Amino acid sequence: MGKKKVYSICGMCSVRCPIxxxxxxxxxxxxxxxxxxxxxxxxxxxxxxxxxxxxYDEERPQYPMIREGxxxxxxxxxxxxxEALDYVAGKLTAIQEKYGKESVLFSDRGGPFRDxxxxxxxxxxxxxxxxxxxxxxxxxxxxxxxVFGFGRKxxxxxxxxxxxxxxxxxxxxxxxxxxxxxxxxxxxxxGCKLTVIDVRANVTATKADNFFMIRPGTDYGxxxxxINALIFGDLYDKEYVAKWFKDFDxxxxxxxxxxxxxxxxxxxxxxxxxxxxAAQLAEAAPSVLWHPGWMTARYSDSFYMSRTAYIINALLGxxxxxxxxxxxxxxxxxxxxxxxxxxxxxxxxxxxxxxxxGWMEGRTHFDAGPGLVHLAYDAxxxxxxxxxxxxxxxxxxxxxxxxxxxxxRAMWDNLDLLVSVTFTWSDTAWNADVVLPMxxxxxxxxxxxxxxxxKPAFQIRRRAVQPVYDTKAQWEIYAGLAKRMGxxxxxxxxxxDVWNFQLEGTGVSLADFDATGLVPLADxxxxxxVKEGSFKTPSGKIEMINEKLEKDGCLSLKPYTSPERPPEGxxxxxxxxxxxxxxxxxxxNALLNERMSENVLxxxxxxxxxxxxxxxxAVTISSNGHSGTIRAFVTDFIHPEAVFMLHGFGHTLxxxxxxxxxxxxxxxxxxxxxxxxxKCGGAVAMQEHFVSVAKA
Numbered sequence: 001m002g003k004k005k006v007y008s009i010c011g012m013c014s015v016r017c018p019i020x021x022x023x024x025x026x027x028x029x030x031x032x033x034x035x036x037x038x039x040x041x042x043x044x045x046x047x048x049x050x051x052x053x054x055x056y057d058e059e060r061p062q063y064p065m066i067r068e069g070x071x072x073x074x075x076x077x078x079x080x081x082x083e084a085l086d087y088v089a090g091k092l093t094a095i096q097e098k099y100g101k102e103s104v105l106f107s108d109r110g111g112p113f114r115d116x117x118x119x120x121x122x123x124x125x126x127x128x129x130x131x132x133x134x135x136x137x138x139x140x141x142x143x144x145x146x147v148f149g150f151g152r153k154x155x156x157x158x159x160x161x162x163x164x165x166x167x168x169x170x171x172x173x174x175x176x177x178x179x180x181x182x183x184x185x186x187x188x189x190x191g192c193k194l195t196v197i198d199v200r201a202n203v204t205a206t207k208a209d210n211f212f213m214i215r216p217g218t219d220y221g222x223x224x225x226x227i228n229a230l231i232f233g234d235l236y237d238k239e240y241v242a243k244w245f246k247d248f249d250x251x252x253x254x255x256x257x258x259x260x261x262x263x264x265x266x267x268x269x270x271x272x273x274x275x276x277x278a279a280q281l282a283e284a285a286p287s288v289l290w291h292p293g294w295m296t297a298r299y300s301d302s303f304y305m306s307r308t309a310y311i312i313n314a315l316l317g318x319x320x321x322x323x324x325x326x327x328x329x330x331x332x333x334x335x336x337x338x339x340x341x342x343x344x345x346x347x348x349x350x351x352x353x354x355x356x357x358g359w360m361e362g363r364t365h366f367d368a369g370p371g372l373v374h375l376a377y378d379a380x381x382x383x384x385x386x387x388x389x390x391x392x393x394x395x396x397x398x399x400x401x402x403x404x405x406x407x408x409r410a411m412w413d414n415l416d417l418l419v420s421v422t423f424t425w426s427d428t429a430w431n432a433d434v435v436l437p438m439x440x441x442x443x444x445x446x447x448x449x450x451x452x453x454x455k456p457a458f459q460i461r462r463r464a465v466q467p468v469y470d471t472k473a474q475w476e477i478y479a480g481l482a483k484r485m486g487x488x489x490x491x492x493x494x495x496x497d498v499w500n501f502q503l504e505g506t507g508v509s510l511a512d513f514d515a516t517g518l519v520p521l522a523d524x525x526x527x528x529x530v531k532e533g534s535f536k537t538p539s540g541k542i543e544m545i546n547e548k549l550e551k552d553g554c555l556s557l558k559p560y561t562s563p564e565r566p567p568e569g570x571x572x573x574x575x576x577x578x579x580x581x582x583x584x585x586x587x588x589n590a591l592l593n594e595r596m597s598e599n600v601l602x603x604x605x606x607x608x609x610x611x612x613x614x615x616x617x618a619v620t621i622s623s624n625g626h627s628g629t630i631r632a633f634v635t636d637f638i639h640p641e642a643v644f645m646l647h648g649f650g651h652t653l654x655x656x657x658x659x660x661x662x663x664x665x666x667x668x669x670x671x672x673x674x675x676x677x678x679k680c681g682g683a684v685a686m687q688e689h690f691v692s693v694a695k696a
Contacts, residue, residue: 003023005021006021007460007462008463011461012047012582017048017177019044020517028055031044033048036516037516039160043178046595047176057588060424060440061425062470062471065079065084071433072430072431074655090484091416092417095416096390100351101125104389104391106126106130107373113446113474119490120481120487123487127354128355129370130370130376131373132373134373136296136683137294138681139678140294143292143306146307148319149537149538156326156328156454158454159183162288164281164283165192167195167291168223169198170291171198171203173203173204193284194207194208195209196212197219198213200635215641217563218266218267218562220304220305221267222269223312225274228255228260246539246545285318286316286318286323287323287324290313292309292313293306297686299688300685304681326454330450333528334456342502345490354388358371362679374674375677380411390415393432394421400583400665401583403671405427421474423437423441425655430655439471442464444461455522456520456522457519460513475495496510552680566690570690571692573642575647575687576644578596578646581646584659587651589658593658600633601619601664604640606640611694618695621664622694624668624669629664650662669689669691
């Protein structure tokens with residue numbers, strides 16, 4: 001068979017970097033970044049490099065299974081694909097006949113490969129597509145909509161040309177997007193400043209010109225003080241504001257009370273430092289990029305943190321600017337036809353979303369696309385506004401992603417069918433009725449994706465190696481279900497047929513991907529100037545006061561509320577990511593587990609001393625009647641009110657021998673946490689919980 005190179009797309013995290021896979025005698029032996037992809041140029045993060053360990057892991061689901069015994073008992077019956085798909089299709093049909101088309105719920109991890117299974121959902125008539133984003137960036141999405149009238153992906157991040165980058169609730173050098181890291185490092189070499197706002201000195205902070213170790217939960221207050229310093233220090237772009245802002249006077253009046261001196265008391269950051277920071281931003285404007293956040297499911301006002309980050313960018317004229325947040329380009333913006341959508345094969349279901357998003361009082365301002373899955377779970381329990389009886393979790397592990405495993409699992413008790421489509425074991429898969437094992441990304445084709453940006457392109461994931469076990473590609477699974485449920489339009493027989501459907505009329509052929517795996521749709525990056533129609537708000541401007549928000553009872557300019565301080569002897573629990581792991585799904589990866597098998601607890605030096613805890617000691621962390629043992633990492637570089645741990649550890653499944661029993665699961669320390677969410681942004685507020693720490 002010899003050697004060959006296959007161009008594909010990584011699947012180890014949600015970034016999906018273009019890759020090159022070296023295959024020798026039918027086996028994947030080496031992975032690197034696609035050398036033809038701008039910003040990647042051959043580089044890859046550790047997770048991407050460990051993709052071979054995922055493919056050849058004997059501890060992943062290897063064949064379809066139907067549950068025997070009780071949910072979560074771990075008793076399975078191996079079945080053929082025909083039996084598994086017949087079973088799922090039969091159950092879905094029976095449930096829909098009894099409870100209505102809309103009684104099926106679906107959630108995934110979002111991303112560019114959703115179109116096929118979203119078409120399947122349309123075809124069977126349910127409006128209840130969701131993604132994981134209420135545990136991630138829903139606050140950012142809804143904040144962008146409230147200011148610009150378009151979502152967070154309506155602008156891109158021009159890190160390569162930035163002169164000052166600010167990261168807040170975004171750890172850019174650990175939660176790695178390879179192209180973003182490379183572009184920022186290149187900008188730094190050209191003199192770009194970097195500011196980090198965080199409760200601890202993460203890796204990104206170690207590279208920063210300014211590091212503000214902020215009191216946990218006060219990000220919104222800090223941002224209000226920066227707005228005050230920009231406006232009253234006469235540092236904002238007056239021409240831009242005059243032309244593109246609506247209700248600027250309301251913002252000015254509101255911000256007057258939030259002086260840097262006020263913020264010093266509230267956030268712990270000195271007034272002089274805030275004013276100096278504002279001056280640095282003004283000096284770099286408009287090539288300023290204040291990141292609105294990535295995983296912002298943290299505090300009950302994280303929506304307002306993201307909203308004010310967008311407003312600060314706009315005050316500096318960086319929305320639409322090179323080196324700032326230029327408008328995102330789609331194929332049509334460069335006079336090219338986009339891919340054909342499978343979703344257009346079927347009409348949009350008429351039923352209202354079960355989570356109330358887009359129609360229920362208090363929820364009309366939320367983006368209805370993927371909704372808010374944690375609110376959809378309520379209908380499983382209550383049957384209101386109608387029953388949910390079937391749930392498909394596609395590459396999504398809500399029992400790891402959301403707080404309080406037992407609470408979430410109990411909400412699913414009324415389901416007649418729980419299906420997990422997955423390429424790794426997870427708590428959700430273990431509790432499912434049916435496991436449909438998806439081939440890992442090196443073993444599967446996916447639908448062609450569009451990469452929007454300054455220079456939009458089509459990218460393809462081709463199968464690098466044949467499946468090691470009895471698993472199927474995503475499109476094969478849903479085409480198989482479609483065939484059984486009478487959706488002949490989706491019952492494709494080959495990946496080539498899928499791709500040719502997408503490409504028809506675009507002027508691009510499958511052969512065009514052979515050379516590099518990428519097909520650019522423009523010769524050069526395009527930065528569109530701000531003009532009439534750039535903003536999709538009712539006024540056509542950047543709105544300080546948003547009517548939809550106000551109608552739903554959310555003030556556009558919300559007075560700041562000081563966050564609760566931890567009770568005596570307790571800490572606010574915070575968590576985040578690292579470069580070696582993607583949430584919980586890489587913990588059992590042989591290569592990555594070898595390098596990091598457990599998490600540690602960051603604790604402030606002085607607080608640790610008070611508790612008699614030394615660096616490396618085993619400590620017990622407790623809340624919610626749950627406790628775990630974890631090693632202490634004692635450091636000056638975390639705020640005294642907080643402790644920090646990496647997310648995704650503390651696995652308990654017997655099928656994960658490497659990850660089982662290692663470290664502590666942060667989500668178990670958040671009692672009834674799925675019910676605590678940001679009412680204006682929609683995301684769960686997962687860092688509003690307090691824990692006790694003691695020497696073990």
